[in-house]
Amino acid sequence: MRRILAILLENEPGSLSRIVGLFSQRAFNIQSLTVAPTEDPSLSRITIATSGDDKVLEQIVKQVNKLIDVIKITDLTERSHVERELILIKVLAMNDKSRTEVKRITDIFRGSIIDIGKQVYTIQLTGDAEKLNAFVETLSNETEIIEAVRSGCVGIARGEKALRV
Amino acid sequence: MTTQQFTGAEMVVKALAALKVKQIFGYPGGTVLDIYDALFQQSDVEHILVRHEQAATHMADGFARATGEVGVVLATSGPGATNCITGIATAYMDSIPMVVLSGQVPTTLIGDDAFQETDIIGCSRPIVKHSFNCRNVEEIPNIIAKAFYIARTGRPGPVVIELPKDLLMPMSKGEFHIEIDVKMRSYNPSIKGHHKQIKKAVKALFEAKRLVVYSGGGIIIANASELLTELVEKLDAPITNTLMGLGGISGTHKNFIGMLGMHGSLEANKSMANADVILALGARFDDRVTNNVKKFCPDAKIIHVDIDPTSISKTINANIPIVGLLEEVLQQLLDELDATNFTPNKEERTSWWQQIQQWRDVNSISYVQEGEQIKPQRVIEAMYKITKGEAYVCSDVGQHQMFAAQYYPFAKPRQWINSGGLGTMGFGLPAAMGVKLAFPDSHVICVTGDGSIQMNIQELSTCLQYNLSVVIVSLNNRSLGMVRQWQDMVYGGRHSSSYMESLPDFVKLAEAYGHVGIQINHLDELDEKLTQAFNIKNRLVFVDVLVDEKEHVYPMQIRLGAIDEMWIKKGVKA
Numbered sequence: 001m002r003r004i005l006a007i008l009l010e011n012e013p014g015s016l017s018r019i020v021g022l023f024s025q026r027a028f029n030i031q032s033l034t035v036a037p038t039e040d041p042s043l044s045r046i047t048i049a050t051s052g053d054d055k056v057l058e059q060i061v062k063q064v065n066k067l068i069d070v071i072k073i074t075d076l077t078e079r080s081h082v083e084r085e086l087i088l089i090k091v092l093a094m095n096d097k098s099r100t101e102v103k104r105i106t107d108i109f110r111g112s113i114i115d116i117g118k119q120v121y122t123i124q125l126t127g128d129a130e131k132l133n134a135f136v137e138t139l140s141n142e143t144e145i146i147e148a149v150r151s152g153c154v155g156i157a158r159g160e161k162a163l164r165v
Numbered sequence: 166m167t168t169q170q171f172t173g174a175e176m177v178v179k180a181l182a183a184l185k186v187k188q189i190f191g192y193p194g195g196t197v198l199d200i201y202d203a204l205f206q207q208s209d210v211e212h213i214l215v216r217h218e219q220a221a222t223h224m225a226d227g228f229a230r231a232t233g234e235v236g237v238v239l240a241t242s243g244p245g246a247t248n249c250i251t252g253i254a255t256a257y258m259d260s261i262p263m264v265v266l267s268g269q270v271p272t273t274l275i276g277d278d279a280f281q282e283t284d285i286i287g288c289s290r291p292i293v294k295h296s297f298n299c300r301n302v303e304e305i306p307n308i309i310a311k312a313f314y315i316a317r318t319g320r321p322g323p324v325v326i327e328l329p330k331d332l333l334m335p336m337s338k339g340e341f342h343i344e345i346d347v348k349m350r351s352y353n354p355s356i357k358g359h360h361k362q363i364k365k366a367v368k369a370l371f372e373a374k375r376l377v378v379y380s381g382g383g384i385i386i387a388n389a390s391e392l393l394t395e396l397v398e399k400l401d402a403p404i405t406n407t408l409m410g411l412g413g414i415s416g417t418h419k420n421f422i423g424m425l426g427m428h429g430s431l432e433a434n435k436s437m438a439n440a441d442v443i444l445a446l447g448a449r450f451d452d453r454v455t456n457n458v459k460k461f462c463p464d465a466k467i468i469h470v471d472i473d474p475t476s477i478s479k480t481i482n483a484n485i486p487i488v489g490l491l492e493e494v495l496q497q498l499l500d501e502l503d504a505t506n507f508t509p510n511k512e513e514r515t516s517w518w519q520q521i522q523q524w525r526d527v528n529s530i531s532y533v534q535e536g537e538q539i540k541p542q543r544v545i546e547a548m549y550k551i552t553k554g555e556a557y558v559c560s561d562v563g564q565h566q567m568f569a570a571q572y573y574p575f576a577k578p579r580q581w582i583n584s585g586g587l588g589t590m591g592f593g594l595p596a597a598m599g600v601k602l603a604f605p606d607s608h609v610i611c612v613t614g615d616g617s618i619q620m621n622i623q624e625l626s627t628c629l630q631y632n633l634s635v636v637i638v639s640l641n642n643r644s645l646g647m648v649r650q651w652q653d654m655v656y657g658g659r660h661s662s663s664y665m666e667s668l669p670d671f672v673k674l675a676e677a678y679g680h681v682g683i684q685i686n687h688l689d690e691l692d693e694k695l696t697q698a699f700n701i702k703n704r705l706v707f708v709d710v711l712v713d714e715k716e717h718v719y720p721m722q723i724r725l726g727a728i729d730e731m732w733i734k735k736g737v738k739a
């Protein structure tokens with residue numbers, strides 16, 4: 001089962017490598033990982049998309065918590081939450097037909113074209129992983145994908161619940 | 166007025182002194198020469214010069230195991246630091262408090278593949294509790310204070326600190342401030358057991374018909390052996406110890422049913438397999454205990470107390486998990502038992518103890534001294550008698566380790582010192598040296614084998630320098646006995662590379678290092694010569710005992726079987 005873990009940790013040298021190392025050392029899976037300092041620059045927040053059964057997830061949460069740098073970890077997928085990912089995608093847009101089609105698909109998915117080259121469009125889209133997958137697939141049926149980059153997902157709990165010190 | 170300025174090297178030594186460190190173990194080299202210079206000019210902290218950095222880590226480790234204090238290591242960057250790796254891993258696996266100070270190339274050269282540059286933080290990352298880079302002089306004292314705090318609290322473990330040379334040299338100076346009372350928002354290890362869980366546990370203890378207490382190294386680390394003994398007596402429960410937990414309760418206590426696991430006693434493993442409630446205290450259901458986890462104690466309700474949540478339900482699911490410091494939780498359990506006026510059900514206990522007695526009667530920890538050759542078990546028994554069971558026994562790894570664990574009942578915690586988790590050959594001698602340094606007036610034995618002793622034999626030189634009169638008892642079976650045992654049992658008797666065909670003359674070797682060497686070859690001279698060895702004061706004595714090379718360690722769990730499926734002796738199943 002896919003899980004999204006949010007981790008709050010000290011923004012110190014080596015703290016990210018300890019998280020990544022832990023996952024590889026214990027053969028835990030990482031589907032995506034994002035990290036950035038929070039509004040308090042002494043803290044970083046990491047979001048990891050992973051998968052595993054309840055037993056594995058319990059170990060992941062405990063093991064991450066055990067790291068000295070880690071202040072808190074929560075499994076966002078345990079309750080209702082919002083998750084978002086960003087994709088930047090460069091596609092071939094050589095003629096009128098394909099340009100119109102790419103524009104149309106982008107509009108339907110509420111993406112935006114953020115750069116235009118002689119033969120290419122670069123599109124930006126945010127959404128959850130499923131929406132991004134659908135977008136990529138639809139586009140690839142219409143034109144050639146030259147390059148795509150995904151940010152990995154970030155997430156936050158709905159309502160009052162918050163992950164903070 | 167300007168406050169006094171110190172170099173980083175001076176700060177390192179001042180911080181150690183402030184933390185009441187008396188001795189550190191190390192080996193000099195380019196990047197730490199400033200620290201050595203600072204050490205030279207003071208007398209608070211004594212430096213013990215080893216002959217190999219691995220030995221420094223094991224020495225610090227042995228010192229820590231015997232005293233409960235943090236063991237401190239100092240090594241230079243590059244090869245000095247990488248030589249520490251095995252010792253750090255050994256300490257990590259057994260949760261031993263240790264701080265390793267490693268030199269590093271100057272910050273201006275980091276990343277350039279400079280001479281003797283290794284990323285020791287990266288190398289050691291999976292085997293440390295935590296690690297620190299220092300990037301400015303004035304943070305050094307507080308980093309050291311934090312490292313000590315982290316190393317010794319909660320579930321203890323090794324902490325590595327990397328000290329770049331430019332921070333240590335006279336060119337960068339700063340003010341010295343140290344806060345000994347460390348507080349960290351991301352780490353708060355003092356925890357009591359959850360009250361509801363305590364209540365649940367006591368209810369289960371009440372209802373238990375076939376209760377077993379299974380305790381591990383956590384009891385030793387938490388200094389909780391008195392509380393444990395009190396609890397066991399109150400419950401009138403049988404208690405088994407892991408290899409790491411021996412001495413947690415006296416090995417001669419009437420409720421003690423021996424070590425459990427791969428080479429544990431039949432009664433211990435049988436009791437576990439037939440228990441309806443297992444109270445696990447500071448133990449981690451290691452694979453050398455459980456045997457096949459799928460067949461593990463099917464009827465047992467498991468109460469698992471540990472300071473480290475990751476140890477709970479990792480391999481074996483706990484029905485009643487309790488996270489907390491053992492010394493706290495044991496007291497809570499005792500209080501709650503008192504509050505509910507607990508007395509064990511006489512009839513049920515009697516029938517459980519009768520059952521256990523039948524397993525005890527099999528006498529699974531036994532051997533027959535027949536033929537000319539000395540049986541290794543016999544040597545341990547002699548050792549036990551001569552030292553009245555009061556020695557510190559520091560073991561290497563192999564058959565001799567298991568014989569020592571089986572045939573030397575430990576009266577007290579911290580008396581039995583061995584590398585249980587990592588199984589590091591070469592641990593025994595330096596560990597014994599660390600213990601001897603802490604307790605110069607006690608008998609400190611290094612039980613070893615002809616294989617293991619050669620993995621840190623160079624430390625005989627250190628022993629001479631610091632007059633560490635350890636008694637080395639080598640059960641010399643002219644082979645890597647434990648390996649050969651497996652080859653006999655699992656690999657059709659093909660002794661691939663398990664012979665030591667070119668052994669040195671250990672007596673001469675000991676003498677060459679300036680010590681006393683004694684060889685024991687005949688059974689009838691064993692007791693006398695061994696006694697003689699223990700009577701030699703202020704000299705290290707190397708006792709080379711030629712033992713039966715064909716002896717196997719029994720009992721032994723049958724691979725992939727349940728915890729209590731065991732070979733009692735060759736070809737005989739329980």
Ligand SMILES: Cc1ncc(C[n+]2csc(CCOP(=O)(O)OP(=O)(O)O)c2C)c(N)n1
Pocket residue numbers: 561562563564565566588589590591613614615616617618640642644645646647648
């Ligand atoms: C550093 C290291 N290398 C290899 C092993 C694997 N090993 C375990 S026991 C053993 C044999 C030990 O021989 P010896 O010290 O003579 O003890 P004996 O079993 O003969 O009593 C070996 C090679 C180990 N535990 N540690």
Ligand SMILES: [Mg+2]
Pocket residue numbers: 563614615616640641642643644645646
């Ligand atoms: Mg041997």
